[in-house]
Amino acid sequence: MSNVSVKVLLFATFRKKYGSKELTIECDGTLKGLIESASRILGGEFYSDVYNSERGMVRDDLIFTVNGRNIKDLKGDIELKDGDVVAIFPPLAGGINSSKLIEV
Amino acid sequence: MLGGYMGRILKVDLTAGTLKSELISEDIAKKYLGGKGYAVYILYNYLKEYESKGISPSDINPLGPENVLIFATGPGTGVPGFPCSGRYHVMALRSPLTGSIGSANSGGEWGPFLKFSGYDMIVVEGASEDPVYLSIVNGVAELRSAGDLWGKNVFDTCRILSRRVGGKNTSVACIGPAGENLVRMACIVNDEHRAAGRTGLGAVMGSKKLKAIVVSGDEKVPVANPDEFREVSRRCLETMRKNRVTGEGLPTYGTSILINVINTAGGLPYKNWQTGVNPYADKISGETLAETYLTGRRACWGCTIGCGRVTSVPSGPFQIIGTEGPEYESIWALGGSTGVKDLDAIVKANHYCDEFGMDPISLGSTIAAAMELYERGYIPKEDLQGLDLRFGNSAALVEAVWRTAYRVGFGKYLALGSKKLCEIYGHPELSMSVKGLEMPAYDPRAMKGIGLEYATANRGGCHVTGYTVSAEILGIPEKIDPLTPDGKAKWAKLFQDFTCVVNSTVNCLFSTFALGVKDYADLLSAVTGWSLSDGEILRIGERIYNLERVIINRLGFDGKDDTLPRRLLEEPMPEGPAKGHVVELDKMKEEYYKLRGWVNGVPTADKLKELEIEL
Structure with a gap:
């Protein structure tokens, strides 16, 4: 997989914590690779804030979008392209891993 | 006594000037609970009674004495430990904005304090000839002259009546000039900044010459099984505390955190819904509000979340000190929908909505519709009387808010809501409403x-x-x-x-x-x-x-x-x-x-x- 350049937008508490709203990241095109590359700039804690190493996936309690589409709604492996925009919201509004808050 | 209920409904006939207390029916409560459900049941029975007298539902004038207005709490309201139970619901047979049913909901302290005053609900029918207010203090209800209050804004009215009644658990729900002037998106405001906002119920109060309802009391809401309730309450409050949204997101950022979330999803309506992407969303976001004008937060009675925002614009043309809000919906309606990207102007416009008693969703959407009508050449410039209603014009936004409340100049058209406004100017398709009610921010x-x-x-x-x-x-x-x-x-x-x-x-x-x-x-x-x-x-x-x-x-x-x-x-x-x-x-x-x-x-x-x- 060749390297791609992706714009990463941070929101809410992540902005204050990492002192950045927007950064451009070069990575291998995978989500894991993107988060690893961003962690080299923002610090190791970013990795654990965003990635669940045990499950090998982006943390379930974030809103994590690629070009506005939540990755939970995208089918198959996600391959980032040059110029893609990734938005990351901390776990403040959703995805709390409780599937039956409302008993359907 | 029935657990969760004070057991009484106050019926007010403003035409006759009489008050009557009726008992809550356990059978109806079991089928419809309270609040909205019980109110819907009562409204249906009014409709049936009117039909039996040969009055067709479509003949009911939303601003006539025949409209019925209900203030209703439910079995959870005002029960300590019942999560977020500081609200009340208001309903009317017909909304003056839509012609459909009127329905709105508000927080603050008024709902619980109505119960502490001894009543679960108030049913208001008829209309007074002169301005009145209703006072309910520890079970004693009286209609009093509001001659000295008519014309006053929401803040003055709340403060004067609170002082007049005194007491610890005292709260005022009232209308401002917009309700008095029968502005179709007028709302009912309690505790100065909390509103039963939608469907124009403030205009219904105005049409009945009912300026305010002040409630006060020390009665306790009975609970049928206190031990069982304590356990369930503890469990639910713990769940809310641990929850990311109710325990962290809403307390920290309030509802306006949604501006960037919804814009990222491409669903934040911009310039009267011409697109769902606002290029300036971040300038009016919850994050920006927190960095600029936010000074504190405020919770409703019995609430562990505390999503309410306390704000100040310390200087500049839109200076305003010690106000509340704006919330996600009001930022969007007054800002995103109108293309205004100056957060200070949005805070000020929202403050005016509270002060004059208007629903910012319907008002902002109506102004946005007027902006599109004007930019497309459908509204002649002379009709605007100097109001430069172009998308993004912050000064025009703030000006339009008070002009609407007082129906001054072009404000008399804005006061009708977007559906009527767009019909008047020959383009009903530009009203972004359903059944006449302007849609919110998604x-x-x-x-x-x-x-x-x-x-x-x-x-x-x-x-x-x-x-x-x-x-x-x-x-x-x-x-x-x-x-x-x-x-x-x-x-x-x-x-x-x-x-x-x-x-x-x-x-x-x-x-x-x-x-x-x-x-x-x-x-x-x-x-x-x-x-x-x-x-x-x-x-x-x-x-x-x-x-x-x-x-x-x-x-x-x-x-x-x-x-x-x-x-x-x-x-x-x-x-x-x-x-x-x-x-x-x-x-x-x-x-x-x-x-x-x-x-x-x-x-x-x-x-x-x-x-x-x-x-």
Whole structure:
């Protein structure tokens, strides 16, 4: 997989914590690779804030979008392209891993 | 005494100037709870009585003495430990904005304090010749002259009446100049900054010359099974504390954190819904508000979330010190929809909405519609009388707010709401409303379920009749794809039925980010002493939604009105993640009607029988 350049937008508490709203990241095109590359700039804690190493996936309690589409709604492996925009919201509004808050 | 209820309804006849106390019926409470549900039941019976006297529902003038206004709490309201139970619901037979049923909900302290004054509900009929206010203090209710209050703004009215009555648990719900002037989107404001905002109920109060209702008292709400309730309450409050939304997100950022979330999803309507992507969203976001004008937060009675924002604009042309808000919806309506990107102007415009008593959603959307009409050349410049209503003009926005409240100049047209305004200028398609009620801040081309919800909401274009955004965008209780219409009917129905339970309990919808149907069943069972299962309370919610639907059917609304503005059905979203999408409403509606047991937006006799609704 060749390297791609992706714009990463941070929101809410992540902005204050990492002192950045927007950064451009070069990575291998995978989500894991993107988060690893961003962690080299923002610090190791970013990795654990965003990635669940045990499950090998982006943390379930974030809103994590690629070009506005939540990755939970995208089918198959996600391959980032040059110029893609990734938005990351901390776990403040959703995805709390409780599937039956409302008993359907 | 019935657990959760004070046991009494105050009936006020403003024409005769009489007051009467009636008992809460346990049979009706078991079928409709309280709040919205009990009020819908009462309104239906008024409609039946009018019909028996030969008065057709369509002849009821929303601003005439025959309209009925109900202030209602429920069995959860004012019970210490019942999560987020500081709210009350207001309903009217007809909204002066839409002609459909009037319905709105507010927080603050007024709801609990009404119960502490000794009553669960107030039913207001008739109209007074001179301005009056209603005072209820420890069970003693009186109508008094409001001659000295008429013309005063919301803040003055709240403060004067609070001081006059005194006491610890005292709260005032009132109208400002907008309600007095029968502005169609006038609201009822309590505790200075909390509003029963939608469907123009402030104008109904104004038409009845009822300036305010002040409540005060020290009575306690009885709880049927205190030990059981303590345990359920502890469990639910702990769940809310640990929940990311109710325990962290809403307390830290308030509702305006959604500006960037919804804009990222391509569903933040911009410039009267011409697109769902606002290039300046971050300038008016919750994050920016927190960095600039936010000075504190405020919670409603009994609330552990505290989403309310306290703000100040310290200097500049839009200076305002010590106000509250704006919330997500008001930032969007006064800012995003109008293309205004100056947050200080939005804070000021929102302050005026509270001061004069107007719904910022309907007002902002109406101003946005006027801006599009003007920019397209449909409103002659001379009609605006100097108001430069171009998208993005902050000064014109703030000017338009007070002009509307006082119906000055072009304000007299804005005061009619977007539907009437766009009809007057020959382009009804530019009113972004459903059943005459302006839609809130979610473009359904980017989240299809909320489109079905807007179309089928009984009170009109409304998100809090059934907040499918919770599942489509926030992933609560589970994540569903916003861009597909598939499966949305089930969610819209579920959210609508459950919301009826919440609004009849009456407490805050935000609790449902953490608490589910089972939690509500347990809380209500412990408070009332009835044994309610989750299935049973959803059935109560469905019953309420269907009886409300019967009322709007009688008022002339059916399947033809369960629709969306043409822009959302035919104009593809021009950009963003939902680019190319329109709302596939017919497909979702067919599935929804089937699930509801409705034909063309009308409940069948079998469905009503199944829900034990006797007409």
